[in-house]
Amino acid sequence: MKKLIGRLMVSAIFFASAIMINDSQIELVLYAISYVIAGGYVVKKAVYNIKEGEVFDENFLMSLASIGAFLIGEAPEGVAVMLFYQLGEMFQSYAVGQSRKSISNLMDIRPDYANVLRDGDLVTISPEEARIGDIIQIKAGERVPLDSTVTEGSSMLDTSALTGESLPREVMVGSELLSGCINMSGLLKAEVTRPYSESTVNKILELVENASSRKSKSEKFITKFARYYTPIVVLVAVLLAVLPPLVIKDATFGEWIYRSLAFLVVSCPCALVISVPLSFFGGIGGASKNGILVKGSNFLEAMAKTEIVVFDKTGTLTKGVFKVRKIHSVTDEPGYLLKLAAYAENYSNHPISLSLKEAYGEEIDSHKISHVEEIPGHGISALVDNIKVLAGNDKLMEKFSIPFIKERSAGTMVHIAADGEYAGYILIADQTKEDAARAVKALKEQNIKDIVMLTGDSESAGAGTAGELGIDKYYARLLPGDKVEKVEELMSRKSEKGVLLFAGDGINDAPVLARADVGVAMGGLGSDAAIEAADVVIMTDEPSKIPAAINISKNTIKIAYQNIIFAISVKVLILILSTFGLTSLWAAVFADVGVAFLAVLNAMRALTYTPAPLS
Ligand code: ADP
Ligand code: MG
Numbered sequence: 001m002k003k004l005i006g007r008l009m010v011s012a013i014f015f016a017s018a019i020m021i022n023d024s025q026i027e028l029v030l031y032a033i034s035y036v037i038a039g040g041y042v043v044k045k046a047v048y049n050i051k052e053g054e055v056f057d058e059n060f061l062m063s064l065a066s067i068g069a070f071l072i073g074e075a076p077e078g079v080a081v082m083l084f085y086q087l088g089e090m091f092q093s094y095a096v097g098q099s100r101k102s103i104s105n106l107m108d109i110r111p112d113y114a115n116v117l118r119d120g121d122l123v124t125i126s127p128e129e130a131r132i133g134d135i136i137q138i139k140a141g142e143r144v145p146l147d148s149t150v151t152e153g154s155s156m157l158d159t160s161a162l163t164g165e166s167l168p169r170e171v172m173v174g175s176e177l178l179s180g181c182i183n184m185s186g187l188l189k190a191e192v193t194r195p196y197s198e199s200t201v202n203k204i205l206e207l208v209e210n211a212s213s214r215k216s217k218s219e220k221f222i223t224k225f226a227r228y229y230t231p232i233v234v235l236v237a238v239l240l241a242v243l244p245p246l247v248i249k250d251a252t253f254g255e256w257i258y259r260s261l262a263f264l265v266v267s268c269p270c271a272l273v274i275s276v277p278l279s280f281f282g283g284i285g286g287a288s289k290n291g292i293l294v295k296g297s298n299f300l301e302a303m304a305k306t307e308i309v310v311f312d313k314t315g316t317l318t319k320g321v322f323k324v325r326k327i328h329s330v331t332d333e334p335g336y337l338l339k340l341a342a343y344a345e346n347y348s349n350h351p352i353s354l355s356l357k358e359a360y361g362e363e364i365d366s367h368k369i370s371h372v373e374e375i376p377g378h379g380i381s382a383l384v385d386n387i388k389v390l391a392g393n394d395k396l397m398e399k400f401s402i403p404f405i406k407e408r409s410a411g412t413m414v415h416i417a418a419d420g421e422y423a424g425y426i427l428i429a430d431q432t433k434e435d436a437a438r439a440v441k442a443l444k445e446q447n448i449k450d451i452v453m454l455t456g457d458s459e460s461a462g463a464g465t466a467g468e469l470g471i472d473k474y475y476a477r478l479l480p481g482d483k484v485e486k487v488e489e490l491m492s493r494k495s496e497k498g499v500l501l502f503a504g505d506g507i508n509d510a511p512v513l514a515r516a517d518v519g520v521a522m523g524g525l526g527s528d529a530a531i532e533a534a535d536v537v538i539m540t541d542e543p544s545k546i547p548a549a550i551n552i553s554k555n556t557i558k559i560a561y562q563n564i565i566f567a568i569s570v571k572v573l574i575l576i577l578s579t580f581g582l583t584s585l586w587a588a589v590f591a592d593v594g595v596a597f598l599a600v601l602n603a604m605r606a607l608t609y610t611p612a613p614l615s
Contacts, residue, residue, distance in 0.1 A: 001097075004090055008083065011038035015079050031075040039066060039082030056230035058268045064234070065264040069585060072257050077585040081265055088593035092274050092600060109180035109201050111145035117189070127179070127196040134192045138183045147199045148190035150175045155186035180204070203531055204293060214296025215277075218560050222276050226269045233267040240579065255581065262578035265588040266571055275563040275599035282606030283556030290610065291539040292549045299535040302518050303553035307498035308490055309448050309546065312483070312512070313455035313465055313474075315505030316522050317436045317543060320351030322428035324359045325411050329424035337424050341416050344382040344389040347372050350507055352414065353380070355428060356391075375399075376508050377456040377479035379414070390417040393458065395477070397422070410464045412457055430465075435544035437469045442547035444470075449498075452490060454483050456508060480508045487512050503538075503546055506530020520546060551611040559606045563599040570595050 011034045018030035039062070046059035062085050069078030114127045117135045127145040130136065135151065138144055144157075154172040159181045168184055171177060177190050180201035196202055215223075241260035245251045280297035287294050294300045311317050327334035342360035345353035346369055357364070371383040378399060379392015390396055391414055397404040402417045404425070411429035415422070443451055453474040455462045462476030475486055491500050502509075502516035506523055513519030513533040521534030522541040531537050538545045574591045577583045583591075 001090070001093065004086070007037055008086055008090070011035075011079075011083060015076075015083065018079075019076065028075060031070075031079050035066065035070070035075075035079045035082055038079065038086055039063070042082065042085070043067070056227075056234060058230075058273075061230065061234070061264055061268050065261045065585075068257065068261045068264075072254055072261075074258065074585070077261075080586055081589050084589040084593050085265075085268075088596050091593070092596055109143070110205060111143045111179060111201065114145035115139075115142075127199075130192050130196060132192055132195060136190055136192060138177075138188045138190065140183055140185050140187065142183055144177045144179050144181045144183060144190075146179050146192045146196060147194040148177045148179075148192045150177060150188055150190045152189035153186050155188050156184040158182040158184050214298050216280050216297035216301040216560075218301065218557070218564070219277050219280065219297060222269075222272055222564070226273055229269060230267075233264065237261075237264045237267075258585070259578055259581050262583055262585050262588040263575055265585060266574040266578060266583075266591055268592055269567075269571075271567040271592070271596035271599045272564060274596060275567065275603050276560050278600060278603040279556055279560040279563060279606050282559075282603050283552060283609075285607045286556075286609045287549060287552045289607075290545065290548060290552070291542075292545050292552070293537040293539065294549070295535050295537075299518055300553050300556055302499045303501065303536070303550050304557050305497055305499045306446075306448060306501045306518070306550055307494045308450040308452065308500045309443055310452045310454060310487060310490060310500065310502045310512075310516070311471070311543065312502075312504035312509050313453055313457060313462065314430065315351050315507060316503050317453065317465060317469060318430040318432050320354075320430065320505065322352055322355035322412065322430050324355075324426060325429050326427040327424070328405065328427070330422060331424070334424075337416055338426065340384060340387070340389050340418060340423065341391045341414060341426055343369055343384040344372075344380050344391045344416075346382075348374050348380055350374075351430075351505075352412065352428065356414070356426070359428075377482075387418050388420070391415070393456075408460050410460065412461050432465060432468055433541075433543060435542050439543035439547060440469050440471055442544065443550075446547055446550055449494070450490070454478055454486055454509075454512075456480070456483075480511060483509055483512045484515050487515055491517070501546070503543065504530070505541075506533065520549070548611040552609060555609050555611075556606045559602055563602055566602075567595050567599055 014030050014034035014037065018027050018034060021027050021030065042059050043063045046063040049055065049057055049059060062081060066078040066081040069075065069081060111127050113124050114130050115122050115124055115137045116130060117137060122137060130146050136146060136148060140155070150171055150173050152173065156168040157171050157177070159169050159178070179199040237260040240263055241257045244256045245253045280300060283300050284294050284297065287300065314320050327337055329337040338356070338360050341356050343364060345356050346364050346366060368385045369382055373381045375381065375392065375396065378396040379390065381388070381390050390400060390402070393413065394404065394406070394415065397415050397417065400417065402420065402422050404415045404422050407413065409427055411427045414426045414428060416425065417423055440451060450473065451471055453462065453466050453471045455474065455476050456478050457476060459476045462474050466474040478486060487500065487502060494500055499517040501518045501520060502512050503520040503522065504513055506513065506521050510530065510533040513521060513530065518536060519534045520536045520538060521530035523530030523534060523537045536549060570591060574583060574588060578588060
């Protein structure tokens with residue numbers, strides 16, 4: 001970049017001295033030197049590309065136009081074409097660099113070092129070198145280098161870089177720390193739970209870095225467009241230079257070659273080629289600023305066309321934190337029933353399991369547990385202290401032909417059986433997320449055709465949640481496989497270009513995340529499977545980010561189209577003017593650089609766009 005500026009300045013000095021000198025011989029030499037300094041590189045690249053079989057690119061257009069100008073005795077114009085073209089290029093690469101930088105600033109969550117306790121001493125190592133089980137120390141003001149669990153101390157954590165959430169989160173012994181967050185107040189010691197390569201921060205960085213490699217349809221269109229467009233332009237330019245002088249009386253070759261050169265300069269599709277990807281790049285950056293990670297331009301583009309939104313219930317619309325409402329034990333020992341359930345659920349990460357373990361509250365002796373089998377959509381079977389324990393829903397009881405108490409209740413029933421005998425049930429209840437109803441309302445205002453909820457939970461639990469949130473359509477008692485089938489059925493109902501968006505938490509629904517046109521994971525503070533399978537990850541786990549993401553998508557596409565239309569219309573206008581000899585080569589170069597400049601500025605708006613808060 002600095003080298004280029006230097007080159008252009010030297011070139012400009014030669015250019016200026018050439019203008020001032022009156023000797024036409026020396027003048028020409030000075031122009032030639034100026035040209036080689038400014039544009040030698042472009043010509044070289046054009047020649048190289050021709051050898052590679054890629055004839056019609058912008059290097060070729062510019063070389064042809066500028067050398068042509070020299071040949072017809074318009075040396076100053078030839079130099080000017082190169083100088084301005086290079087100036088434009090320089091600005092573009094500056095703008096791209098700028099937007100890349102602001103994205104990486106947003107994503108400036110990469111920890112530089114970790115302080116590890118080794119043999120009682122504190123050693124500073126790079127996060128990559130840390131191992132699972134290492135004890136790390138994080139001082140106030142430092143970034144958490146690795147995913148870990150607090151073993152000592154308590155503090156407030158700034159998670160805004162990961163979630164866009166400005167409210168600090170309180171952590172204490174036993175709390176999980178996510179890499180990338182900033183420790184705000186106290187001194188913390190924590191045990192590393194994942195190597196750096198699998199850490200949250202590394203996953204997110206990889207995701208963002210790869211995002212721009214997945215091209216949107218508009219980007220692909222522009223690339224294709226340029227491929228056909230440029231040869232056509234060259235052909236027209238040749239015809240323009242040759243035909244009129246032959247056909248029209250009094251028309252000279254010099255005059256028409258000049259016009260055709262101007263035509264060539266304007267026709268350079270730089271602004272188009274650069275500004276559309278830049279808009280999407282900005283859109284992805286703007287989304288990540290709002291705690292929404294989009295894995296590619298294609299997904300950002302698709303979201304604007306959402307027709308059907310399908311939500312998973314547990315963990316997506318609800319908090320996934322179940323409180324025990326009632327324990328009904330057949331043997332009159334409620335504490336024992338809860339213990340059996342907590343032991344059986346020990347190895348599961350299902351929200352129900354976590355809640356039961358939380359409710360049990362005591363240390364679990366994992367030596368007593370074996371033969372654990374998680375049956376998705378049903379529950380758990382495990383050997384606890386040599387008792388075969390089943391914990392799950394009515395389907396699980398039916399599967400093992402165990403008679404159980406049927407009761408219609410607003411919560412979720414976890415039935416428990418011991419050695420084939422029904423032992424009782426634990427009634428647990430979840431809460432809907434604060435913003436879930438707002439999200440549904442906003443989606444309705446966005447004219448989403450269908451809002452659907454899927455759940456593996458009971459009919460009554462499903463009806464309760466759907467009713468509370470204003471969701472008209474729900475399907476309950478679904479196994480993970482049924483969810484995929486339902487989504488496929490719903491997909492067949494949308495229009496050809498319409499998009500089905502599925503939002504889930506990745507637990508028991510990763511296949512659906514992968515199957516939907518756009519899979520959105522509430523994966524920010526949890527499941528890896530979700531981050532893996534999804535196309536969009538919502539860091540705050542807030543369903544209201546879905547209507548926000550759709551708004552960001554629409555805004556980005558609007559900006560990209562504005563750029564396409566603006567660039568094409570200015571070009572067409574100047575092309576017409578140059579055909580009739582109404583513009584000079586100078587004006588043509590200016591127009592080209594100017595359009596690129598404005599398009600880039602416009603694209604930057606995608607980066608700073610924030611969707612209005614939901615009412
Ligand atoms: P959702 O579709 O609401 O996200 P899941 O598909 O994860 O729910 O689970 C469906 C149902 O299966 C739960 O409501 C519960 O009744 C039962 N279930 C699944 N896993 C477990 C488990 N680990 N323990 C108890 N019950 C479970
Ligand atoms: Mg679920």
